[in-house]
Amino acid sequence: MGKSNRIPKATITRLSIYYRQLELLEFDGYRMVSSEKLAWLCQVNPAQVRKDLGYFGEFGVRGVGYDVIDLQAQIKKILAVNREWNFAIVGIGNLGSALLEHQNFPARGFNCVAAFDNDPLKIGKPTAAGLSIRDIEELEEAVKELNIEIGFITTPATAAQSVADRFIMANVNAIVNFSPTRIIVPDCCLVENIDFTVKLDTLTYELHHELGI
């Protein structure tokens, strides 16, 4: 367990990005890829690709490159996405509804097994994905019943902390926070904050410095 602490989080994020490019390469019919090509596709430098993969073993063949299918399998194993994960969404407004329908989640083995809200007008309503919106009061019970391992928070900012607290009390150890606020969790819980505006900053940087706008 200790070893993983030494691997930078940025490496893990890049593995995920390498994996997506490998999928596209496979789709395009490639069987092998050089670290140079993979790096170019992912907008990093080739030494970075070799270093990131080097934390986990020897995956390439010198002068030949990486096997596109084999490397995908290796990365899936490292990222622990070689199995399915169940998640639940709390807050079924526009964003929660969008995530319920998002095709990428089931395609990648992330199954939304429950949707919660505290609005009596929403509770009991069916979602496009075939779930029935449940009362937030049923969260703890549903976590056990459905083996919910990851909690998505798509509530307004004011409700985010109390929802996080409920997830933690229900022994959900991983939270994806889409609400525009920070939440405080104990060390036993992992949080990923989704902030769309970080990507926008990258874009404005490039617009300004590369395109001169």
Place this chain on the structure above:
Amino acid sequence: MGKSNRIPKATITRLSIYYRQLELLEFDGYRMVSSEKLAWLCQVNPAQVRKDLGYFGEFGVRGVGYDVIDLQAQIKKILAVNREWNFAIVGIGNLGSALLEHQNFPARGFNCVAAFDNDPLKIGKPTAAGLSIRDIEELEEAVKELNIEIGFITTPATAAQSVADRFIMANVNAIVNFSPTRIIVPDCCLVENIDFTVKLDTLTYELHHELGI
């Protein structure tokens, strides 16, 4: 312009994250911060913080750290977010509606000035943000009229490429693609793909390797 090519994209992303932590530090009443503390808050190592900022100048005082307010201003300038940017959203389903209402965009100077769809039942309808949904056929005209600099694509995957083409024809040089597909653009156009599942992979990695799940 050439110089920016030598700065890694990951550095730009981290500047954006440093900036957000500096805001929170200011909110919490801090006036100075060490590279160690800033690094810890951002989950990177202190040498990385110093290296990233070092691309752009000398911002800290040895043994004292960084001025929380001044460094925010410097980073805003580097990222070109020291001014406002206008964007438009194409595809007003759940995700498009969620983004229209998202508080973080206006708070960070990103103004949604137009919303488009091709559904006759949606065109002309008001949005929660006070816009009226426009016909996608009006895109080119609206880009000029409203000075739209960034285009968000929140359509189904099947429509994403044709919307990207329209943005490009209308001289919008930056696209944020939320649709679960890749789009192809010429070199004059910048694209950021938003893939929520990359963040999930980081979480599953940590769940598996750090929490043993």
